[in-house]
Amino acid sequence: METFIVYIDDKQYALQQIIPMLSPQETGKQVSWVLVGCAPKLTRHSGRWLSKPAQKRWRQDWTQEATQDIATLLRQHNNQVFIKTAHGTLSEFTKNLSREFISARVIDARRPKLTTNLNPVTEDQPQTKSDLVLPAGLLAIGAGIAMAAD
Secondary structure, eight states: OEEEEEEESOHHHHHHHHGGGOOOOOTTOOEEEEEEEOOOOOOHHHHHHSOHHHHHHHHHHHHHHHHHHHHHHHHHTTOEEEEEEOOSOHHHHHHHHHHHSTTOEEEEOOOOOSSSOOOOSSTTSOOOOOTTOOOHHHHHHHHHHHHHHO
16 A cells, blocks of 8 residues: 655645646555645734644644645545644654554645745755745835835
């Protein structure tokens, strides 16, 4: 059985990554997908007012909503789907999942961010410093200049 562990933080971007991987399945070949939702961080102010169990419940609800369409699509192709919510560092979470799902392939289907580099999902994932990462203040100044020029 082939197993894929897919990290998701944006439903549409993840669908674009997963759909090309779906191929007509050979008879009797079972494929398992572990969809791991990487919920966005709560702001400092909202996190202050929510209890830890409420934060955990919010992350789980976000994961269910973000993975629902993907899971339906995968199940239509007769695949087995597991849904997990990421917590802690992603590399540690991947280690734990790799113990549960032996010889699983890890796919990072998280949308790249312009202002930050994403944390690696495995310890051996190459981390190159992106030249596109700009401080948010610099982006705001550039947007202000562009609006003033119009």
